[in-house]
Amino acid sequence: MSRAAGDRGEVYGAERSGLLPYCVCNMCGHRFFLPRAHCPACLSSDVSVTASDVTGKLVAFTVIRRVFSEPVAVGIADFGGLLVHGNMTTAEGLAVGMEVRVAGASTSGSPLLAPAGRTT
Amino acid sequence: MSSSAGSDCSVSILSYSEAHDPRPLFERPEMLKTPAHRSIPSAMSAAGVSAGKVDLVMLYDAFTTMVMLEVEAAGLAERGKGWKYAEENSFGPESSTPINTNGGTLNTTQPAFMSGGGVILHEALEQLCGRAGRRQVKGAQRAMVNAIGGIMNHSTTIVLGGV
Numbered sequence: 089m090s091r092a093a094g095d096r097g098e099v100y101g102a103e104r105s106g107l108l109p110y111c112v113c114n115m116c117g118h119r120f121f122l123p124r125a126h127c128p129a130c131l132s133s134d135v136s137v138t139a140s141d142v143t144g145k146l147v148a149f150t151v152i153r154r155v156f157s158e159p160v161a162v163g164i165a166d167f168g169g170l171l172v173h174g175n176m177t178t179a180e181g182l183a184v185g186m187e188v189r190v191a192g193a194s195t196s197g198s199p200l201l202a203p204a205g206r207t208t
Numbered sequence: 209m210s211s212s213a214g215s216d217c218s219v220s221i222l223s224y225s226e227a228h229d230p231r232p233l234f235e236r237p238e239m240l241k242t243p244a245h246r247s248i249p250s251a252m253s254a255a256g257v258s259a260g261k262v263d264l265v266m267l268y269d270a271f272t273t274m275v276m277l278e279v280e281a282a283g284l285a286e287r288g289k290g291w292k293y294a295e296e297n298s299f300g301p302e303s304s305t306p307i308n309t310n311g312g313t314l315n316t317t318q319p320a321f322m323s324g325g326g327v328i329l330h331e332a333l334e335q336l337c338g339r340a341g342r343r344q345v346k347g348a349q350r351a352m353v354n355a356i357g358g359i360m361n362h363s364t365t366i367v368l369g370g371v
Contacts, residue, residue: 120235128231164234173234 102139103193103200109139110170119170142167143189143204151179163188165201177202217337219368222350223254226364233359240288243363244281248354252282255350255367259284260305262367263348264335266328268356269312278354279307281363301345309335309343324355336370 100109100123111120113127114134126133149163161176165188175194176182181203191202227246233239252258259265259282267278276290284305285293299307310316310331313323332351334340351368 122232122235128235171235173232 100137101193103190106141106190106192107139108142108144108167108170108172108190108199109137110167110172112136112138121170121172143187144168144170144172144201146182146184146186146188146201146203147171148184149176149182151182163201172199172201174199174201176200217333217339217370219333219336219370222367222369223251224364224366225250225254226362228362230358230361240277240280242277242281242356242360244278244354244356244360244365247363247365248278248281248352249283251365251367252352255369257350257352257367259352262350262352263306264309264332264345264351265305265307266332266351266353267308267312268324268328268354269308269314270318270323270356272314274356274360275308275312275314277360278356282352282354301340301343306345309340309345328355329353332368336368 102109111123112135113130113132114136115132116127116130118127118129120128123137125135127135144165144167147164147166149161151159151161153159159179161179161182163174163176163182165172165174175196175198177191177200187204188201189204190199192200194200225247227243227250229236229243248259265282267275269275276294279285279290279293280287297303297305301309308331310327313327316327319326331340332353335343335345335348336351338344338348349370353366353368355364356362357364
């Protein structure tokens with residue numbers, strides 16, 4: 089699935105189907121998650137949006153513990169050089185280097201990331 | 209700047225520098241390397257001083273971790289060791305490098321649009337004019353003031369000198 093930049097509103101939302109939405113620069117090939125009108129690598133405005141069924145690796149995470157709430161984990165995952173920040177579906181059993189996949193969208197707009205192979 | 213007593217106090221901007229990195233934190237290969245790591249050394253170099261040689265360091269502090277990153281950017285601690293500096297050194301007016309002598313915005317909360325100017329910069333002016341009362345750094349003549357914007361996206365540094 090690949091769309092023009094103007095359709096990013098439709099593509100960003102693909103998280104709900106387990107896909108990772110991202111931008112691709114048509115000039116230099118740079119891929120980035122947060123949608124921007126210009127490529128942050130070469131400043132070209134020739135940017136497309138797309139979404140893929142991919143798995144990444146968890147490169148960092150932290151667990152937030154608050155009174156009267158279940159622990160919440162946020163993490164950064166590397167999808168082949170494409171770095172994505174998201175809420176984790178679980179705060180337990182996480183480890184740097186483990187495989188993760190997109191498992192939905194959080195209320196903040198970030199993707200929900202789940203350990204690959206684990207059902208949400 | 210005029211005091212309530214009516215006497216004037218002059219403070220000069222000795223140097224100024226700013227640096228920007230629009231990328232979100234998670235896209236940066238080195239998350240601990242912030243724009244402050246460029247603007248602070250640049251301003252300090254232009255003023256011909258080092259962080260350990262100024263009388264006062266005022267650091268924008270929306271969150272505690274910002275202070276740690278700025279302490280590192282100022283060269284007071286090596287990268288990733290700002291917490292250790294805070295553990296082993298006093299930030300108070302009597303210390304060798306007083307930092308955020310009014311407690312910064314972590315103490316005063318974050319007044320909208322006035323955190324940098326009203327809390328951080330204002331304290332530097334009070335100190336350089338000798339009006340900080342019990343918080344006064346004795347003989348304060350040089351102050352480094354750093355402000356952060358975005359989520360560690362922008363950093364602006366000035367070095368101030370009292371007359």
